[in-house]
Amino acid sequence: MTDLAAPISWGAFRSANRIALAPMTNKQSHSDGRLSDVEIAWLARRAVGGFGTIITGGYAVSPEGRVWEGQAGVYSDDHIAPLARLATALAPTSTPGIVQLIHGGSRFTPEIAHTQGISASAGSSWRSATDRDIEHLIDAHRFAALRVQAAGLQGIEIHAAHGYLPAQFISPTENTRTDQWGGDLNARASFLRSLVQTVRSAVGSNFAVGVRLSAEDPRRGITPQETATIAGWIAQDGIDYLHLSLRNALATSAEPPYTHPLRLIRAAIPSELRLVVAGKLWSPQDAKFALTQGADIVALGHAAIHHPNWPQGMADPTWTPAPPPTSTTRLTELGASAPLLRYLRENWPETVMDDTSEDHTPGTP
Numbered sequence: 461m462t463d464l465a466a467p468i469s470w471g472a473f474r475s476a477n478r479i480a481l482a483p484m485t486n487k488q489s490h491s492d493g494r495l496s497d498v499e500i501a502w503l504a505r506r507a508v509g510g511f512g513t514i515i516t517g518g519y520a521v522s523p524e525g526r527v528w529e530g531q532a533g534v535y536s537d538d539h540i541a542p543l544a545r546l547a548t549a550l551a552p553t554s555t556p557g558i559v560q561l562i563h564g565g566s567r568f569t570p571e572i573a574h575t576q577g578i579s580a581s582a583g584s585s586w587r588s589a590t591d592r593d594i595e596h597l598i599d600a601h602r603f604a605a606l607r608v609q610a611a612g613l614q615g616i617e618i619h620a621a622h623g624y625l626p627a628q629f630i631s632p633t634e635n636t637r638t639d640q641w642g643g644d645l646n647a648r649a650s651f652l653r654s655l656v657q658t659v660r661s662a663v664g665s666n667f668a669v670g671v672r673l674s675a676e677d678p679r680r681g682i683t684p685q686e687t688a689t690i691a692g693w694i695a696q697d698g699i700d701y702l703h704l705s706l707r708n709a710l711a712t713s714a715e716p717p718y719t720h721p722l723r724l725i726r727a728a729i730p731s732e733l734r735l736v737v738a739g740k741l742w743s744p745q746d747a748k749f750a751l752t753q754g755a756d757i758v759a760l761g762h763a764a765i766h767h768p769n770w771p772q773g774m775a776d777p778t779w780t781p782a783p784p785p786t787s788t789t790r791l792t793e794l795g796a797s798a799p800l801l802r803y804l805r806e807n808w809p810e811t812v813m814d815d816t817s818e819d820h821t822p823g824t825p
């Protein structure tokens with residue numbers, strides 16, 4: 461199947477097409493973890509533009525796991541009402557909404573978390589999680605998922621990629637424990653598996669549970685083969701979809717067996733389990749290639765920032781999304797507030813242009 465416009469079911473919900481908004485840091489919410497109306501509008505704008513599923517940026521499950529300024533949270537019942545407003549904003553387009561759950565672990569920011577960090581093993585400014593801490597962390601994910609469910613959204617995604625807390629447990633270089641949570645791959649994956657099993661049991665079968673994994677992370681010792689093994693395990697634990705984050709979804713793996721990671725992971729999971737992929741996908745041609753490699757759904761990040769109507773644009777077979785840079789005026793029109801513009805300038809300065817006279821994107825989807 462290479463038809464991006466074809467509807468698809470993910471567990472208990474159905475999307476109008478195979479194009480999802482990728483979870484992205486956007487720094488547009490409140491310091492107390494409440495999801496802001498600005499961020500809600502930014503997400504809803506992509507639903508209006510035709511994205512079949514909206515996956516939010518990482519929302520913190522616990523205060524000590526916060527990573528960036530303007531990060532929304534799901535660690536308090538006070539966060540349910542703003543999440544319900546997101547569900548209401550997505551309802552007119554019947555677009556399913558999934559909240560990504562995140563704990564920064566050793567990637568926490570002390571000035572934001574206001575406490576000592578916690579991870580699989582101790583480091584310069586964080587301590588090793590005790591058994592009681594691990595019980596708390598598992599409960600935090602369970603309660604967060606239940607809050608998302610209470611808000612009327614359709615699912616959650618556990619962020620176990622990019623070196624965040626579950627990935628710190630999986631990593632043989634960052635996890636030096638010698639107890640049941642460390643050692644061989646089975647033990648290092650047990651924290652993530654406990655999260656999946658606990659959340660799945662709590663929310664029932666009518667609510668989607670997904671996991672995001674990095675296919676490979678050489679710095680942390682995470683290999684494609686081990687990721688494939690973990691994917692098979694969490695499929696048994698009851699996930700509805702696996703979200704594979706790739707540095708470049710158009711390339712083969714940098715580590716053995718030097719094949720496309722999608723093919724390796726697809727072979728390790730049941731055929732009915734949905735496989736989502738993200739990683740430098742820009743054009744419809746890029747997205748269709750990912751489907752040929754085994755993906756069921758593509759998740760667009762930067763393409764969605766600059767082209768919120770991307771799914772509508774692809775209806776024209778001759779359409780190619782114009783590349784950045786995009787002017788700040790145009791990005792503001794597309795829903796980017798000052799914090800997001802600042803974040804883009806700091807991390808991808810080549811994509812933002814202050815001078816509107818050479819803007820590449822007006823008039824494009």
